[in-house]
Amino acid sequence: PFDLSPEEAQYWDWSRHLDLSYYSKPPLIAYLNWLSTHIFGNTEFAVRFWAALFAFLSALLVYRVVKDFFKDEALAFWLGLLPHLFVGFNALAFVFTTDTPLFFFWGLSFLLLLKAVERERLRDWLLLGVSGGLGFLAKYSMVFFFPLEVFYIWIRKPRLFKTVKPYLATVLALLFTLPVVYWNYKHGWVSFKHVLGLSGVEKKGHFPYWKGFWNFLVSQMALLGFGFFFYLLWGWVKNFTPKGKLFPFTLFSFYPYLVFQLLALKKFVYGNWAGFAYFTGGILAGYYYVRSFKRLLPVALSVALLSAFLSAVAFYPPLLDKLHLTKVLPPKKDPTRVMVGWEDLGRFVSKYYDPTRDFIFSNLYQISAEMAFYVKGNPQTYVFNYYQRMNQYDLWEVKNFDLFTRWLEGENIPPQEVFRWEELKGKNGIFVTYFPTPPRRIMESFQRLVWTKKFVVYWRGEPIYTYYIHYLEGFKGNYNPIIRGY
Known part of the structure; x- marks a missing residue:
C-alpha cells in the first residue's frame, strides 16, 4: 500500500540533475536511480529495484563472511537467512535510501578487510579501497570504518603498517571523495555544515537529553525485532576485548552504535543512523541465537515469531487493526504514514x-x-x-x-x-x-x-x-x- 517515501522521491529527483554531489548526501544514490529509471522508466519499481538487489547481495555477503570466518557452511546458511527476520533489514530491502547501499558496502569492506589482513594480498587491499570509496559515495557514515580499520590492523598485524598496502587502500578510497570535496568547495561546504548541524555540534541543546537517549535505544531494539537485540548485547559483552573470538564483529558494530547512543544524550538521533552497524552486529546476534537455539528453544522461537510479526506489521500496518491492536500503534503515530x-x-x-x-x-x-x-x-x-x-x-x-x-x-x-x-x-x-x-x-x-x-x-x-x-x-x-x- 506504500508510495515512495519523501526521501526516495527526493533522491529520484536528484537523478534528473546529475552532479558531483548534493546538499545532504553524496551522489551514488542519484547515479543508481538514473541508471534504473533509464531502464525501467520513472516508476516505483525502478526506484526500489536497488533496494531489493542490495538486500539480496547483502544476505549473500553475510553468508560469505560467516562461511569464511567460522568455516561452517551450515551456520553460514542460517545466518544468511536470519536478517530477513530483522525489521531494519526488511525496511532496507523495500525502501531505497542511502542506508541501503551503505549497509552493503560496510559489510563488503568488512569482509575485504578480514581477507586483506589474513592473506596480505595486494588485490584485497585495492578492493578494500574501492569498496570503502563507494561506501563513502553512498553515505558519509562510511567514515566510521576508517578508524576501526586502523585499530583492527593494529591489534591483529601491526607490522602491516610497515608495508605500502594499507596506505594504497586508503589513497584509493580517498580518490572517491575528491568529487564530493570539490563540489562542496564550490558550494560553500554546505554538506559539512549540514552534517555538523544534524550532529548538534553547533548547538548547546539540553544535556543530558534522557528522552532522546531512551527513544534511540528503543529504536535500535526495534530494528532487530527486539529479541535479537539482547543476543547482540550478550555478544558484545562476551567479545568486548580483542581477546574475544568474535571481537571483529563487536568492533565494527558496538562502537558506531555507541557514538550515536551517546549523541542521543544531546539531541534527537534518528533510528536509522546506526543501521549500518548491524551488518556485523546482526551476525554477532545471529551467532549466539543459533548457538543457543536448542538449549533455549522456547525463547528462541518466541524471539523469531515476534520479529517475524513485527516485520509483517512493518510491511502491512493494517494487520494491527485486523487484530484489534490499533492502540499499540495508532495511525497518526505509524512511521509508515x-x-x-x-x-x-x-x-x-x-x-x-x-x-x-x-x-x-x-x-x-x-x-x-x-x-x-x-x-x-x-x-x-x-x-x-x-x-x-x-x-x-x-x-x-x-x-x-x-x-x-x-x-x-x-x-x-x-x-x-x-x-x-x-x-x-x-x-x-x-x-x-x-x-x-x-x-x-x-x-x-x-x-x-x-x-x-x-x-x-x-x-x-x-x-x-x-x-x-x-x-x-x-x-x-x-x-x-x-x-x-x-
Whole structure:
C-alpha cells in the first residue's frame, strides 16, 4: 500500500540533475536511480529495484563472511537467512535510501578487510579501497570504518603498517571523495555544515537529553525485532576485548552504535543512523541465537515469531487493526504514514496543472519531491523556502553561489539577482502545503489567490494529513526565501 517515501522521491529527483554531489548526501544514490529509471522508466519499481538487489547481495555477503570466518557452511546458511527476520533489514530491502547501499558496502569492506589482513594480498587491499570509496559515495557514515580499520590492523598485524598496502587502500578510497570535496568547495561546504548541524555540534541543546537517549535505544531494539537485540548485547559483552573470538564483529558494530547512543544524550538521533552497524552486529546476534537455539528453544522461537510479526506489521500496518491492536500503534503515530497518499495527491493536483501556464511548488522539499514524481508528466517542481533549513532545491534555484552566500549572510541583495525566478515570472503557481492560507510573504509574490482546495489523506481508516492546494495567479518573480540553518 506504500508510495515512495519523501526521501526516495527526493533522491529520484536528484537523478534528473546529475552532479558531483548534493546538499545532504553524496551522489551514488542519484547515479543508481538514473541508471534504473533509464531502464525501467520513472516508476516505483525502478526506484526500489536497488533496494531489493542490495538486500539480496547483502544476505549473500553475510553468508560469505560467516562461511569464511567460522568455516561452517551450515551456520553460514542460517545466518544468511536470519536478517530477513530483522525489521531494519526488511525496511532496507523495500525502501531505497542511502542506508541501503551503505549497509552493503560496510559489510563488503568488512569482509575485504578480514581477507586483506589474513592473506596480505595486494588485490584485497585495492578492493578494500574501492569498496570503502563507494561506501563513502553512498553515505558519509562510511567514515566510521576508517578508524576501526586502523585499530583492527593494529591489534591483529601491526607490522602491516610497515608495508605500502594499507596506505594504497586508503589513497584509493580517498580518490572517491575528491568529487564530493570539490563540489562542496564550490558550494560553500554546505554538506559539512549540514552534517555538523544534524550532529548538534553547533548547538548547546539540553544535556543530558534522557528522552532522546531512551527513544534511540528503543529504536535500535526495534530494528532487530527486539529479541535479537539482547543476543547482540550478550555478544558484545562476551567479545568486548580483542581477546574475544568474535571481537571483529563487536568492533565494527558496538562502537558506531555507541557514538550515536551517546549523541542521543544531546539531541534527537534518528533510528536509522546506526543501521549500518548491524551488518556485523546482526551476525554477532545471529551467532549466539543459533548457538543457543536448542538449549533455549522456547525463547528462541518466541524471539523469531515476534520479529517475524513485527516485520509483517512493518510491511502491512493494517494487520494491527485486523487484530484489534490499533492502540499499540495508532495511525497518526505509524512511521509508515509518510508513504501513503502521495499518488492520490499527485493525481488530484494533476487535474488542475497545465504545464504551459503553471508551475508547482511547496514550502517543503518533501512535498515538492513527491509532486515531481506523482504529478502527470513528472514536472520540475520548486521549493519556496519558508522558515526551513536549506535543501537541494534551494541550490538548484540559485543563480550564483557567491551571491547566494552573501545573501545568506544578510546582505540586502534583490532576490531576482540571487534566484532563477525569471523563468517562472508571469506564470501561475500551484502551492501544495499544510498551510490553510498561504503565508503573507508567499502571497505577496503573486498577483492574487484564485482558489483553495483541500485534500485529506486517510490511513488505516483515519485522517492523518490535510493538504491545501492554493492556485496563485501571476508570479511576480520576486520571492525572497527565509532559510533557517543547514
